[in-house]
Amino acid sequence: MSRRRLRGPRHGLRLARALLGSQYATMLEYRAEIALWALSGVLPLIMLAVWSQAGVTAADGLDAGQLDRYFVAAFLVRQFTVVWVTYSFEEDQLHGRLSPWLLQPLQPLWRYVAAHVAEQATRLPFVLLFVGVIALVHPAALWLPSPERLLLGVLATWLAFAVNFLLQSVITMGCFWTERASALDRLLFIPYLFLSGISAPLETFPEGVRRLALATPFPYLLHFPARVLAGESVDLLGGFGALLGWAALLLPLVLGLWRLGVRRYGAMGA
């Protein structure tokens, strides 16, 4: 009887390859939709145009060039930190797709992580296309980051995605208690819009608001990685520390809620 089972890193690697491969193949089937999603993420570029017209001065903490670079960097960070796990999870639960996953020896949230990473890979060509367009219409807004800043920027973006994923996963666990947990996601969207730095760099905020924002995870989801990528002076240790701290706080919360939620799971629609 053949009972060989892969274990350890070899199993993890094979699993990651299989999950990412299948998710990437699925995402390619929806590439037109993903291009539109990528296009819908141009808010930072719109804000760039708005703020350029508003005539930001050095007194606001940023000159025009810095502002350009910040919003282009924010656009790039946003493209790779978008999270939609609540919506997918809710749909999968309502349509009974979650049930077979719960009966397999793999925490189902990993499937959503793989789907997000695959979606990011599918977005990449469209994002590069946008950058090409920016290079044509507003070349002054582009810059060449140093290799270390590029590396740190990618790392900060990846950590921001992880924290954003965990943050939305907390809301997602509400799917075990309510059929419309996605409505709760709006609770995250509004503070994200105002506190992440997607509408305006934190440097332009009044001091009190800026301090309040920094006490939440939102600036670390966009403002911090964008400034790292843009080559601006930034508290690297504090920023990465905050990202790791939020991840360390949210991960056990998600897993705890998961355990409680699964006990309540009614397997409706399945």
Added chain:
Amino acid sequence: MGTNGDAPMAAGAGSIQVQGLGKTYRVADKLPGLGGTMRHLLRRRLRDVVAVRDVSFSIEAGEMVGFLGPNGAGKTTTLKMLSGLIHPSTGTVRVAGHVPQRRQRSFLQAITLVMGQKQQLIWDLPPLDSLRVNAAVYGLDEADSRRRIGELAEMLELGEALTRPVRKLSLGQRMKAELLAALLHRPEVLFLDEPTLGLDVNAQARVRQFLADYNRRTGATVLLTSHYMGDITALCPRVLLIHGGQLVHDGGLADLTSRLAPCRAVRLDLREPVPADAITPFGTVEQMDGREVRLLIPRERLTEAVAGLLAHFDVLDLEVSDPPIEELIGGLFRQGGRP
């Protein structure tokens, strides 16, 4: 068929013990219209619905057991509890030596649940992509999973269907691919909920044959629900009958038929018509149409009555039959009665 992949299970590995199992759901009622919506919003009316009540049975490793009952009887809820998908409200369950709701890795490796009306295959990709993911999830190595897929695809006659997107497969091909995906990790216990739902007669027969072969080759335990009695009669010597959340029969299919139908139907084709009075001493006349007679005879008197009929009348043809099991069970559920 290779010899490595489907050797029989260890004795007792796939047994199921269920004691006093119950499940109660809390549901909110909502009346129609705006008034109902407002009341639902402001003062939700909750009530408890008992889906399964005090169900006990045990199944030996390797058994194939049919699980019968009308819609809403509690079959699927029971399967969900046995597979660990939902937590029971009362009672205890052990499947393959595990408490299902703990969902330990070794338990999940040992079971599978197939729901005929639900799919786990990725809709936009060929089944092979989903199978590759399943193989990785269950930790099968590349060579082992390739061999298993080849063996099962051959048994299921899937052929090139494995390389076409799932959305382009026929219902029968899709169901067979679902079975392949569910059995790739070689589970010891199979919970099958309507695995032939919507399939045509040929596809049903092929799936039945596959399940019978799979059980014979692997010794896997199978608990099967189906609305097609053909599935049950072909595969399951033993049936559990559930009604209103309660188990009302646990035993052989023949025993169930005897309990539901204490008489057997006898059809006579006579050379000459005879008066009804002459027939009635042998049984209850159901129908008389010239030379054709249909009567019901209690099982315990059958031999004696048939001998009497042959001795007293000039019989051209005689046929003894049980009423179809689906008619018997359907009649029982329509009456809301118990066997």
